[in-house]
Amino acid sequence: LALTRQNLPQLRKSGEMLSARGAYVLRRSEADRKVILIATGSEVELACKVRDELERRGIGADVVSMPCMELFEAQDEAYKHEVLPHDPSILRVSIEAGSTLGWERYTAFSRNGGLTIGLDRFGASAPAKDLFARFGFTTEAIVPKILDKLSA
Numbered sequence: 001l002a003l004t005r006q007n008l009p010q011l012r013k014s015g016e017m018l019s020a021r022g023a024y025v026l027r028r029s030e031a032d033r034k035v036i037l038i039a040t041g042s043e044v045e046l047a048c049k050v051r052d053e054l055e056r057r058g059i060g061a062d063v064v065s066m067p068c069m070e071l072f073e074a075q076d077e078a079y080k081h082e083v084l085p086h087d088p089s090i091l092r093v094s095i096e097a098g099s100t101l102g103w104e105r106y107t108a109f110s111r112n113g114g115l116t117i118g119l120d121r122f123g124a125s126a127p128a129k130d131l132f133a134r135f136g137f138t139t140e141a142i143v144p145k146i147l148d149k150l151s152a
Contacts, residue, residue, distance in 0.1 A: 022071030023083050027051055029060030035146060036084060038064045038106055039095040042128070047095050049139045054146065069102060091149050093117065097137055112152050117142060 018024040023038075027048060035054060039047035044065045051061040064083055066072060072080065084092065084106060092110035094103035100118035107114025119135055132138055 019065070019067045020071070021075050021079065022068040022073070023064055023066035025062055025083055026065045027061075027063040029062050030055055031058050031060035033060040033062060033090060034150060035059060035061040035091045035093060036064055036110075037061055037093050037095060038066050038084075038103070040066050041097075043095045043097055043137070046132070046137060046139070046142070050093075050095070050142050050146070053139050053143050057147075059146075059150070066106075091115065091146065093142075093146060093149075095137070095142065097132070097135070112149050115145060115149050117145070 018026075026044065029035075029051075035051075037047040037051055044063065047063045051063050054061040072083070086109070088110060090110055091112065091114065092107040093115040094100070094107050094117065096103060096116075096118045098118060099120055100116040101120070103116045103118065104114070107116050117136070124131060124134070126134075136142070
């Protein structure tokens with residue numbers, strides 16, 4: 001079960017248990033893929049919004065939902081490469097409202113060392129929408145960081 005206090009939309013419609021493998025591609029790029037957004041929990045919705053904005057700009061982006069790193073690491077190499085292709089020209093970006101610790105193993109391989117977006121200190125208490133805005137977990141804050149990395 002995945003529970004939250006937030007009122008989040010249901011992003012996956014199929015009844016298939018995709019999270020059983022630890023990570024899966026939730027949304028595929030429409031334009032030529034330049035970015036893979038990796039997120040978990042409530043940040044998956046944010047990753048989908050970032051993806052949509054990048055696609056509007058002609059930048060292809062996949063969204064990978066990764067609810068369990070340990071299960072993903074237990075998968076065979078073919079599956080892991082299917083979800084996170086070994087292509088250093090693709091920018092990998094992790095989005096996690098908690099610590100960035102551990103996410104670098106998925107982002108560091110990629111273009112310009114990848115990008116880990118997270119919070120490496122104790123946060124604050126307030127409504128989620130206010131906290132996400134305060135700490136930069138918004139489409140408006142993340143897209144420019146991605147564009148900077150892509151142009152570097």
